[in-house]
Amino acid sequence: MxxxxxxxxxxxxxxxxxxxxxxxxxxxxRKGAGHIQRRIGPKEVGPYGLxxxxxxxxxxxxxxxxxxxxxxxxxxxxxxxxxxVPAIMSFVTIPxxxxxxxxxxxxxxxxxxxxxxxxxxxxxLGGWASRNKYAVISATRAVSQxxxxxxxxxxxxxxxxxxxxxxxxxxxxxxxxNILKWYIWPWTGNFLGPISFLLFFTxxxxxxxxxxxxxxxxxxxxxxxxxxxxxxxGFGMFFMGEYANIVIGCSLITILFLGGWQCPFGLFPGIHWxxxxxxxxxxxxxxxxxxxxxxxxxxxxxLSWKYLIPISLVNLxxxxxxxxxx
Amino acid sequence: xxxxxxxxxSGTKSLAIGLRITIKECFKxxxxxxxxxxxxxxxxxxxxxxxxxxxxxxxETKCIVCGMCQRACPSGCITVKGEKxxxxxxxxxxxxxxxxxxxxxxxQCVESCKPGAIDFSHEYNLASTRKEDFIFDLVKRLxxxx
Numbered sequence: 032m033x034x035x036x037x038x039x040x041x042x043x044x045x046x047x048x049x050x051x052x053x054x055x056x057x058x059x060x061r062k063g064a065g066h067i068q069r070r071i072g073p074k075e076v077g078p079y080g081l082x083x084x085x086x087x088x089x090x091x092x093x094x095x096x097x098x099x100x101x102x103x104x105x106x107x108x109x110x111x112x113x114x115x116v117p118a119i120m121s122f123v124t125i126p127x128x129x130x131x132x133x134x135x136x137x138x139x140x141x142x143x144x145x146x147x148x149x150x151x152x153x154x155x156l157g158g159w160a161s162r163n164k165y166a167v168i169s170a171t172r173a174v175s176q177x178x179x180x181x182x183x184x185x186x187x188x189x190x191x192x193x194x195x196x197x198x199x200x201x202x203x204x205x206x207x208x209n210i211l212k213w214y215i216w217p218w219t220g221n222f223l224g225p226i227s228f229l230l231f232f233t234x235x236x237x238x239x240x241x242x243x244x245x246x247x248x249x250x251x252x253x254x255x256x257x258x259x260x261x262x263x264x265g266f267g268m269f270f271m272g273e274y275a276n277i278v279i280g281c282s283l284i285t286i287l288f289l290g291g292w293q294c295p296f297g298l299f300p301g302i303h304w305x306x307x308x309x310x311x312x313x314x315x316x317x318x319x320x321x322x323x324x325x326x327x328x329x330x331x332x333x334l335s336w337k338y339l340i341p342i343s344l345v346n347l348x349x350x351x352x353x354x355x356x357x
Numbered sequence: 358x359x360x361x362x363x364x365x366x367s368g369t370k371s372l373a374i375g376l377r378i379t380i381k382e383c384f385k386x387x388x389x390x391x392x393x394x395x396x397x398x399x400x401x402x403x404x405x406x407x408x409x410x411x412x413x414x415x416x417e418t419k420c421i422v423c424g425m426c427q428r429a430c431p432s433g434c435i436t437v438k439g440e441k442x443x444x445x446x447x448x449x450x451x452x453x454x455x456x457x458x459x460x461x462x463x464x465q466c467v468e469s470c471k472p473g474a475i476d477f478s479h480e481y482n483l484a485s486t487r488k489e490d491f492i493f494d495l496v497k498r499l500x501x502x503x
Contacts, residue, residue, distance in 0.1 A: 323372070
């Protein structure tokens, strides 16, 4: 019984965490965009516009969910849910601190990547079911992008798993007790070190369909991409899923390379360190979005197949050699 | 092969430069004007809708009701009426109506006015849901002003 109560509490907390993050990352995004362009950003609703996400949420929820003529209704309705659920599910194995983890399973890392690939399914279904040419084009782009970026990402993950010898996220974090033992450094065995970190970072940008890799929803050419036909909360779910995925991506980078909830100096480890690192990375996502223009489709695929995949493979081989020697 | 690595390094370098520029801009002061709360002072040569100019001493209109502005207006948006009064030399202006819905701000009226009785105003807060709000009584406007 205790176990059930514990799971329910975790579930509610995780959904609340994901929703809160989605809401306030949008605020950070808009404020960041504003200041990078020397504007203020939202400022009217509440102090510093802090109540803006609530107003946006209320607006989205009160809107009618339109179902256009000719759409594939079951798929059209399922797609937003499919975008949201895997993102929430991935939070289950993320260790926020040593004890604060919903389910400490041995293949947590694998589970997150399994759920992350379901997310692409949602984009494809949403685009396909919409009966809209822009949505279909966007869905195909998103799929080709995700397929090509999942490869270098997984190869980099294999590198880290080889070093740590575990797929349990909490265990991976526990091995990185201080800043010198973070897996971002070459002397831990990760041969290319920071380069593999950058590589993983780039891949998670692409996997979450963020600028400069937001070809899936290139406003100037595809209206809004795969969620063109979605109104109200249908769109809201896609949006929340997207931001939840950003949080998942940043959490993974934190756990795999930056020592998760461990303190850089080995003092007072805990959830605060996890959140500091997480939000620093989230800010970098925003910063990057408002710095770079969107890449072209061939530029995107070239980057993956000509640079990221070869480099990650080289890193894998060199790391294997280094681990053998060490 | 050298080209491959050159492209990789120069690309990465230019990306880093881009990030440096945006983060610098991020911490510079904001340059936009928060419009409803603050507004700009209009420049002297700003061309809003026309208005009657008062005499510097008396504040009365300089208009002599010659009707040149009404004739010069290509859109026919000006209506000028005057009357003869006992003991006053020339005509006295009674009605000066501007239909701003048709006005294209060409300024022909201002140019044609010999006594210099009309000029451009600095009004730009013009928004309404009713057409009638844009038919201005300029005589009343001049009175309100003085």
